[in-house]
Amino acid sequence: MGLTDNIKRALFTRGGVHPPANKLAASVKISDGPNPERVLIPLTQHVGSPCEPLVEKGEKVLVGQKIGDSEAYISAPVHASVSGEVASIAKFTHPSGRDALAVEIISDLEDTPAEGIAPAPDPLGMEPGDIRARVREGGIVGMGGAAFPTHVKLNPPSDKRIELLIVNGAECEPYLSADYRLMVERAQDVLHGARIISRAVGAERIVVAIEQTSPAAISAMRDAAGSGGEEVFTLPAVFPQGAEKTLIKTITGRDVPSGKLPMDVGALVDNVGTCAAVSELFLTGMPLVKRIVTVAGDGVTGRGNLRVKVGTLVRDVIDHCGGLEGGLGQVILGGPMTGLSQYTLDVPVTKATGGIVVLSKESIISEEPGHFTCIRCGRCVRHCPMNLMPYLLGSYSDAGMWEELESVYINDCVECGCCAYICPTKNPLVQLIKVGKEGYSRRKRKMETLKKDKEEKSLEESNA
Numbered sequence: 001m002g003l004t005d006n007i008k009r010a011l012f013t014r015g016g017v018h019p020p021a022n023k024l025a026a027s028v029k030i031s032d033g034p035n036p037e038r039v040l041i042p043l044t045q046h047v048g049s050p051c052e053p054l055v056e057k058g059e060k061v062l063v064g065q066k067i068g069d070s071e072a073y074i075s076a077p078v079h080a081s082v083s084g085e086v087a088s089i090a091k092f093t094h095p096s097g098r099d100a101l102a103v104e105i106i107s108d109l110e111d112t113p114a115e116g117i118a119p120a121p122d123p124l125g126m127e128p129g130d131i132r133a134r135v136r137e138g139g140i141v142g143m144g145g146a147a148f149p150t151h152v153k154l155n156p157p158s159d160k161r162i163e164l165l166i167v168n169g170a171e172c173e174p175y176l177s178a179d180y181r182l183m184v185e186r187a188q189d190v191l192h193g194a195r196i197i198s199r200a201v202g203a204e205r206i207v208v209a210i211e212q213t214s215p216a217a218i219s220a221m222r223d224a225a226g227s228g229g230e231e232v233f234t235l236p237a238v239f240p241q242g243a244e245k246t247l248i249k250t251i252t253g254r255d256v257p258s259g260k261l262p263m264d265v266g267a268l269v270d271n272v273g274t275c276a277a278v279s280e281l282f283l284t285g286m287p288l289v290k291r292i293v294t295v296a297g298d299g300v301t302g303r304g305n306l307r308v309k310v311g312t313l314v315r316d317v318i319d320h321c322g323g324l325e326g327g328l329g330q331v332i333l334g335g336p337m338t339g340l341s342q343y344t345l346d347v348p349v350t351k352a353t354g355g356i357v358v359l360s361k362e363s364i365i366s367e368e369p370g371h372f373t374c375i376r377c378g379r380c381v382r383h384c385p386m387n388l389m390p391y392l393l394g395s396y397s398d399a400g401m402w403e404e405l406e407s408v409y410i411n412d413c414v415e416c417g418c419c420a421y422i423c424p425t426k427n428p429l430v431q432l433i434k435v436g437k438e439g440y441s442r443r444k445r446k447m448e449t450l451k452k453d454k455e456e457k458s459l460e461e462s463n464a
């Protein structure tokens, strides 16, 4: 007899923290966001190569029209989310904090769809290759925040067998409720998308994973599954339960080894938002031009879960929700644990933006970054879901010891923020880890170049 969900949770859950949930928008139904007069559609909204623009200044565009693409395999095309005219193709502030190329469109407010947008007649009868091609053309990426191109995930190497599809409904970030609302309101769409994905990779089993604190989502997904064979697994409410490797461990007991991917243990993880986007693409033919975004926090007048056109400025979304309340302290895209704090409201919502958290001045504790001070209490080690030693990652990075970072598995860090959250001396561990990852990769590239140069030189010498 297999282990019950309760026993799996007790045996396999490790690390994590319990920040206040603050799911204040969870009871608010999904509604339409603003109808912006201007959108900025970044040509990089995904992991992988940026897109090249396919349109020019002054060109008329329609909703769903492809406006950027790349020949690289790891990439995803981008599409116009409004109909109107291209005003410019230039560098604008990207939510990552860097300047990046974007297509600026002035909307005609007509929302005229592009030609050729049509549903797929029988998605569940399609060949896997055709599903992947359509998913690629639809610009679908992982919508839990990672933004990894979905068509790549649907194309595992022939020696990897995916037997389990995990539909990730663990929305463990405080404040966010977009995935929860999707499951409550559009459970059938989520499952439909999951079935299409499962057909593309040949998965025999679909498990929808939801935190036990979301009973309405659990019952909606169970009702939708009916006798369809999909299972619903209730997860412990601990952050970061939604991280891929953590999820796989909790559900299957399998460890994804360092440097390996879920497919190496026979699993594929896709967010509920990704599944719903896949379903919509096949049911309507419309590429990914909108997404559900939670707007919450004490710094905004209204809160909700809005269907927002990709490229809409954060400022317009906040205005749609009644504007700022009190003195603005911080605006975070994503959740407060893993999201990115913004220095301007003139950044666009991208395919990866699951939340806009607006905090007032009173609710944030601002501290000047101090020196790395570790009292070796071990709390970060106990709470790290990846079984890492965050104090070593932090101290090596602080000291610029890039080489040593490999021995402490820096690339296994999922940047969940648990270590920084729990650290009594308030070490900025995640920032140090991010810096450390950059330093480590730079050093690795340099060493590889030096090695290559040396090999070429010795080859030249032996040929001389």
Ligand code: SF4
Residues within 6 Å of the ligand: 383, 384, 385, 386, 387, 388, 389, 390, 393, 412, 413, 414, 415, 416, 417, 418, 419, 420, 429, 430, 433
């Ligand atoms: S080291 Fe990385 S994975 Fe571990 S708790 Fe810190 S941020 Fe999370």
Ligand code: SF4
Residues within 6 Å of the ligand: 373, 374, 375, 376, 377, 378, 379, 380, 381, 390, 391, 394, 419, 422, 423, 424, 425, 426, 427
């Ligand atoms: S929690 Fe902070 S003080 Fe404690 S061991 Fe980790 S880095 Fe050091």
